[in-house]
Amino acid sequence: MIIFYEKKTGRIFGVINGRKHDDNAIENTWLQPGNLKKSEVGKYIVPFKTKYKMVKEPITELRVVDQETMKVEKVKVGEKEVKQSAGMEPDVPFADLVLDFESGKKDIYDYKIKLKNGKVVGFEKK
Structure with missing residues (x-):
């Protein structure tokens, strides 16, 4: 799963589903709303x-x-x-939530990325 979000607010605006992506997909996949600069977009690859x-x-x-x-x-x-x-x-402390996103039990767009020192540490409900 690759998640794209606004760095300033943590707002999630795009998700590429899947557990395994090749190096080309990881490096070259990019989502960016027209109102944001590239430097304002975060890309988080959920480790599995x-x-x-x-x-x-x-x-x-x-x-x-x-x-x-x-x-x-x-x-x-x-x-x-x-x-x-x-x-x-998922190889993260918030694995259960990621599994809920994958299964459709919870909608990832109801959450935002939680950052600490510029690193993803979880999700929080909007």
Whole structure:
């Protein structure tokens, strides 16, 4: 998600949805209302990280199951827990709000960007 906002007020005026953008899109995508100068526009790229879950996987061995024919089969001998990707999630303290924006539960345009020392630290209701 790429969010464009007015630096002075935090007013959000444009959003590019999506969790993964290539470098070209990140560098070259720009939204700017006609009444603002480029220097007055902020661009915030919401960072995402891979989310993981632990799942059980079988441990198997090949064993001879028939001595006469020397038939070999894969046999389960145990289980192990492994880490598996479970999608992506916002890598910010206000992740739940970003997820609500993505799902449509909340309208991002009802909020404005909250800045501290020129850096995005969250959102606040208008």
